[in-house]
Amino acid sequence: MSIWSTPFLRRNQAAKTSKFPQESKYALIILNQPFSTPLFRQLWDASEWRCCADGGANRLYDLEGIVDKRECFLPNLIKGDLDSARPAVLEYYGSKGVAVIHDRDQDSTDLMKCVAALTEIETRENVQYDLIILGGLSGRLDQTVHTLSYLHKLRKQRNRVFAVTDESVGWVLDTGEHTIEIEHNALGPTCGLLPVGIGGTILSTRGLRWNLSNTPSSFDGMVSTSNHLVPGCDQVWVKTSKPLWWTAELRPF
Structure with missing residues (x-):
């Protein structure tokens, strides 16, 4: 029996205690798709490791409501083939100490590259995070199908992977x-x-x-x-x- 819960979506974190308590650490990967500031803040605060997949850095940089607070929302990593992230955005985050990795591998998507980076960290730390993907279920149909396919495959490698948009989880x-x-x-x-x-x-x-x-x-x-x-x-x-x-x-x- 597998037990699933979504405490990272809970409005009042103290309002309810799970009947199936579990110690979870969350990692957040931000994709290059629109999302609201309230949803972003909810997931950011619930996560311990945060990463932007290429153009996801633009989404974070431009996000309404945090433009004057960007230094409070610095991801651990920006990774991808970097064909979408704007140079000024990469320069800004790089100047703040954010790791920016240009991965030219054409056989993997930016999401896959970010998951690979997370896996390397987990191996070093001897821990596995529950993964939250912000985006991936809206926008271009081919990208949505890739998310569906990739998470289908990841079920054999990771305990829990969630895809979240403003409309659904x-x-x-x-x-x-x-x-x-x-x-x-x-x-x-x-x-x-x-x-x-x-x-x-x-x-x-x-x-x-x-x-x-x-x-x-x-x-x-x-x-x-x-x-x-x-x-x-x-x-x-x-x-x-x-x-x-x-x-x-x-x-x-």
């Missing part, structure tokens, strides 16, 4: 049983179970408005989109025969 549930703790002040009401990258799966759920019982799900058949979380129900249980994406609507900060 999502992650991959591997084959087996999962309990998802629901932060109702952060999530909902809509949610979905998406059979992406697989031929199909057999799904069972509890804690949703429209539950499934050994139900086949595939792109050629039923897909559980626009399902609903149940008010007052703090857990969702999912059993799946193949890996699939869980996604929930994110309430505005």
